[in-house]
Amino acid sequence: MDAMSEEIEGVLDVVGPRLRALRRQRGSTLAEVAAKTGISESTLSRLESGRRRANLELLLPLARAYDVPLDDLVGAPHTGDPRIHLHPIRRYGMTFIPLSRRPGGVQAYKMIIPGRKAPAVPSLKTHSGYEWLYVLNGRLRLVLGERDLVLGPGEAAEFDTTLPHWLGTADGRVVELLILFGTQGERVHVQPRRD
Template sequence: MDDELEQIIDGIGPRLRTLRRDRGLTLESLAATTGISLSTLSRLESGKRRPTLDLLIPLARAHRVALDQLVAAPASGDPRVHLKPLRKSHGSVLVPLTQYPGRVQVFKQVLSPREPKLVTHDGYEWLYVLAGELRLILGERECTLRPGEVAEFDTREPHWFGPADSNAVEILHLFGPRGDQVVVRASPSTTDPAPESDSASPNRTHLQTP
């Protein structure tokens, strides 16, 4: 085995330990998630056991990183994230802005027009409109967000977001694993007049989850 390959393999254990600690995980909780024994995880992190694909694949899945990110560390001393735009269906583009997704993942997205399809999943989402107009559907409620406006919501509620018209919309999109109260800084699309309040911001609407 040449020196370069040996160095790469030796670096996997410390990288696994750093990822686990950064995510606030114990060896016990990681063992329960991956099905890998506690002793094997400990030996992997200490470098006493050689990493194999059948061990690295569930660990990459548990840490929500690409397999190659477990094997190859980023360039030393370079804090820049090397962006890799991903083209999604309907012509949309997603650019991950976090190198190693942890509790909060950050994306820049350009969304093309498409038909609404409501989804639910655990977590919360935070949306900031950069350009264009964003249509946000939360259950039976609907809002239109414009540049500079923000929404955050519990993703356990049926939701969908996309362009409000025939033009693409550009947003910053943050996703985390825990739900929270919905707060929308936007004007609802309904024509019903909002009740007046001296303390309420004119462009802020609070939507409470059930």
């Protein structure tokens, strides 16, 4: 067996224990996972015990069901290139840079609001979810319902996005911020450091 085949065998050998650990962490039964994925209980049991080899047809629905990247299921080896290739998204005249690549759950973004004069009466929007933001640079104008706030570098805010809201520049200059957003209304919980 060549080195590549040995590496593949090694990766596949850890899939079963990883699947069992994920299922137990989530407190799920084989029957519950089978119902979510359409994979039979016996196949799931054989995967977890190592009596069945994993393939993409089995791993993709399991990655979705457990809400983890496929790489986490197989313990994929690092490629050696530590660079992260971010792909900016431009919406509403702003730039969003995704910082998290995990599907579902809380998503992290760096948001850049270009320098320009803000409208006198901003158009407030609503959508499902919960948002936490932290101003890195510039002065952010946050309109939240009837409140009109200005946040500077180092200041943070969190709010339910079903409330009418608007984000923009407070002084016509560029604003950079970090955003954590959960579509299901997940709130950010920050614990103080205890030394």
